Amino acid sequence: MFGFSSLYRHARFGSDSGAVNAIENYLNPGTMEKKTRDYAFFYRCAEDMTFRLNPDEIRLRAAAARSLSSPCKLCPRKCGVDRPSGQRGYCGAGPVPQVASVIPHFGEEPPLIVGGGAGTIFFSRCNLSCVFCQNHQISQAGIGSLITAEELASKILDLQNEGCCNIEPVSPGHHLPGLLAALAVASDQGLGLPIVYNTNGYETPEALDILDGIVDVYLPDLKYSSDEEAMRYSDAADYVATARSAILKMHSQVGDMVLDEDGRAVRGLILRLLVLPGNVSGTLENLTWIRENLPPSVTISLMAQYAPLHRASQDPLLNRRITEEEYDRILDFAWDMGFENAFIQDLESQESGIPDFRSVKPFEWD
Numbered sequence: 001m002f003g004f005s006s007l008y009r010h011a012r013f014g015s016d017s018g019a020v021n022a023i024e025n026y027l028n029p030g031t032m033e034k035k036t037r038d039y040a041f042f043y044r045c046a047e048d049m050t051f052r053l054n055p056d057e058i059r060l061r062a063a064a065a066r067s068l069s070s071p072c073k074l075c076p077r078k079c080g081v082d083r084p085s086g087q088r089g090y091c092g093a094g095p096v097p098q099v100a101s102v103i104p105h106f107g108e109e110p111p112l113i114v115g116g117g118a119g120t121i122f123f124s125r126c127n128l129s130c131v132f133c134q135n136h137q138i139s140q141a142g143i144g145s146l147i148t149a150e151e152l153a154s155k156i157l158d159l160q161n162e163g164c165c166n167i168e169p170v171s172p173g174h175h176l177p178g179l180l181a182a183l184a185v186a187s188d189q190g191l192g193l194p195i196v197y198n199t200n201g202y203e204t205p206e207a208l209d210i211l212d213g214i215v216d217v218y219l220p221d222l223k224y225s226s227d228e229e230a231m232r233y234s235d236a237a238d239y240v241a242t243a244r245s246a247i248l249k250m251h252s253q254v255g256d257m258v259l260d261e262d263g264r265a266v267r268g269l270i271l272r273l274l275v276l277p278g279n280v281s282g283t284l285e286n287l288t289w290i291r292e293n294l295p296p297s298v299t300i301s302l303m304a305q306y307a308p309l310h311r312a313s314q315d316p317l318l319n320r321r322i323t324e325e326e327y328d329r330i331l332d333f334a335w336d337m338g339f340e341n342a343f344i345q346d347l348e349s350q351e352s353g354i355p356d357f358r359s360v361k362p363f364e365w366d
């Protein structure tokens with residue numbers, strides 16, 4: 001699995017801050033009763049959570065999502081094509097969900113892989129075209145199979161039966177009607193796991209309104225702090241304001257991360273920042289924005305796994321991995337900014353294998 005560790009395990013973060021105690025809860029969730037009243041409150045809530053969704057309500061949300069797909073404005077591209085009739089817009093998605101892989105997955109942050117791992121659903125196609133996309137086989141080349149809501153519901157329930165600790169759709173926004181239809185069927189048949197919404201952050205407020213009350217944990221990226229870089233590397237000239245606004249809305253829905261007694265994330269926001277070479281990702285600027293717009297208790301996840309894949313190998317700035325010096329600068333900055341909850345991906349994660357979605361098991365460590 002990727003080497004997510006916690007801030008306090010980093011050599012220079014080892015001793016004295018209150019942040020250390022907060023972080024320790026990720027590894028020792030049994031100590032949560034020592035924490036603040038807020039933690040205690042959510043802890044009680046967690047005991048009552050059954051994660052049973054109301055199928056009728058989800059069907060209403062699925063209908064609302066379908067109405068956003070004709071003409072399509074499911075994402076900020078707002079292509080306006082008639083998706084139900086088979087027209088395709090920027091993402092290339094059709095009227096039926098397309099899925100590349102449905103697997104228990106252990107490559108996520110620790111509270112997302114408790115027990116049997118994250119129950120991931122890797123959707124095909126994407127509304128961004130990142131030149132460095134690790135999943136380009138499915139996001140841009142379109143590997144994957146068409147699947148009905150009933151078939152997807154069956155696979156979701158298989159993940160639950162295999163012991164996965166959540167259901168985690170990955171890049172699902174352009175397939176939202178199909179995902180919700182599947183969740184309705186699965187809920188009819190006993191689905192009872194937290195829903196983790198893994199997104200590139202390029203979402204509309206309307207789509208997020210539909211997800212309100214369905215998603216338990218939001219797992220968005222914040223990829224850039226400059227629209228110039230966002231345009232050059234992901235073909236999205238309005239990414240920064242759009243993603244930042246979406247992240248604030250996500251946090252307003254679910255708040256800070258909450259763990260249950262097993263250390264599993266059952267609610268909240270985990271904000272991912274993939275560090276790109278040469279600060280192309282604007283991580284320092286984004287950390288500043290986060291501190292200015294979200295509470296210090298918000299959970300960030302700093303990621304070092306970047307590799308010059310796909311078209312990035314031909315880019316003069318992105319054709320290398322990040323250096324230890326570059327990464328340390330980000331970690332020092334995050335520490336100095338007073339973040340209380342952070343996951344730090346080990347630099348060694350750069351050596352982790354690259355997924356191959358032509359395989360039944362795309363990730364070598366799963």
Ligand code: SF4
Nearest residue numbers: 072075078079089091
């Ligand atoms: S979901 Fe796809 S078709 Fe719809 S607006 Fe976004 S990119 Fe265009």
